[in-house]
Every structure is written in C-alpha cells, then in structure tokens.
Amino acid sequence: MSGHSKWSTIKHKKAATDAKRGAVFGKLAKKIYLAVKQGGSGDVLKNPFLRGILEEARSANMPSNNVRRAIDKALGVGGEQVMVEIDYEGYGPGGVGIIIKCVTDNRNRTGGEIRTCFDKYGGSLGEPGSVSYMKKIEPVPMMELVGQDLGKIKDLLETLEDHEDIVSVWSNLKQ
Missing domain, CATH: 1.10.10.200 (Integrase, N-terminal zinc-binding domain)
Incomplete structure (x- = not known):
C-alpha cells in the first residue's frame, strides 16, 4: 500500500x-x-x-x-577494504562453458553465491583452467542448445550478470 x-x-x-x-x-x-x-x-x-x-x-x-x-x-588511497579479482569457471546445462570475472571484498561470500547460482540452474563450478582452455582454440567451439537446457542456461547467465560482484560473464553458447 x-x-x-x-x-x-x-x-x-x-x-x-x-x-x-x-x-x-x-x-x-x-x-x-x-x-x-x-x-x-x-x-x-x-x-x-x-x-x-x-x-x-x-x-x-x-x-x-x-x-x-x-x-x-x-x-590504495584511504585505507579502505581491498578488492580482489577472482575468475570462476564452470559448466552450465548442456555442457556450456562459462567464465566469470568478479571483483569482491569477500571471496568466500562471492564464491558461495556463484556456486548456489550454478546449483540452482543445473550447472557445476569447475576447477581453474577447466573452461579457459576453450578461449585459446581458434575458432572457439560454440554450443548450440534447444529446449529446456537453453532456457536454464539463459536464466543462469542472466542471474550471473545481475550479481553485484560479477564484472563480466563469457560463455560458448551460440547466440
């Protein structure tokens, strides 16, 4: 009201x-x-x-x-909290590779929130290097999804991009 x-x-x-x-x-x-x-x-x-x-x-x-x-x-002027750059890699529904670049003042909080996003949409957080190798392959192998997996991966990417600590999100999903 x-x-x-x-x-x-x-x-x-x-x-x-x-x-x-x-x-x-x-x-x-x-x-x-x-x-x-x-x-x-x-x-x-x-x-x-x-x-x-x-x-x-x-x-x-x-x-x-x-x-x-x-x-x-x-x-480094002013003695405020130090921000840390972190890259996370994982796989979304249908095996789509995702690389996430974050800047945060709390590594544990951000990691937990990203892991929760992946779990919610049927993805999994991977080890460093598990997805980034794909960016070195020319041309980058792009994934084409249809149906329910496409909806889930789009929701996952949208959720990640809306997160306050995430600066950029890369995936090999064919647009």
Whole structure:
C-alpha cells in the first residue's frame, strides 16, 4: 500500500529507482577499479582502459565523487577494504562453458553465491583452467542448445550478470 499522500506514492517509486541506480553504480565502480588496476594509473590520459569505462559511467550519470572514490580505492588511497579479482569457471546445462570475472571484498561470500547460482540452474563450478582452455582454440567451439537446457542456461547467465560482484560473464553458447 502506498498510503494516501502524494509523497507516499512517490517515495516507493523513488526507492525502486534508487535501488536500480545503486546497483548500476556499484557495477561501474568495480569496472573502474579493474580498469585502474589493469592500466596502472588513475589518469585518463595515461590509461585507455579507464577512459572507456568513464564514458560508460558518464552515460549512466554516475556522480563524480563515486568515480573518484573508486579510483582512489584502486590506487590504495584511504585505507579502505581491498578488492580482489577472482575468475570462476564452470559448466552450465548442456555442457556450456562459462567464465566469470568478479571483483569482491569477500571471496568466500562471492564464491558461495556463484556456486548456489550454478546449483540452482543445473550447472557445476569447475576447477581453474577447466573452461579457459576453450578461449585459446581458434575458432572457439560454440554450443548450440534447444529446449529446456537453453532456457536454464539463459536464466543462469542472466542471474550471473545481475550479481553485484560479477564484472563480466563469457560463455560458448551460440547466440
């Protein structure tokens, strides 16, 4: 129930909108963190990885203080929690290989949540190297699925992409 005043109606809509924006900003902050770590600099002129992500952040109307905070965290300024990059590999329904790149401050929490996603949709988390070898094969062997397995793998990929700690998801599912 939204109540009887105009503010009661507005605040529910605003809360939903703010939650969506917060999730987008969180993902962008992790991408900025990765770009600074990868490029080695917080300067846009010296770091082409950061330049691309900042364009994405501007298009999402991310506040500049959030951007600055993410850059400072990557450079180690301010003594905040250290973020860790982790790659997970596994197989989804129908044997589709999946590689997940995460940036998290809690390795155990993220690992458990990803394992739960795989279990929920009939997949299994694999050992390091169990899927990444496929990216080295040219051309990459793509899987074509139909029926129930296709629905499950699409749901799994969508769930993984929506996770707050996951930066990117790769699979060899033929689109």
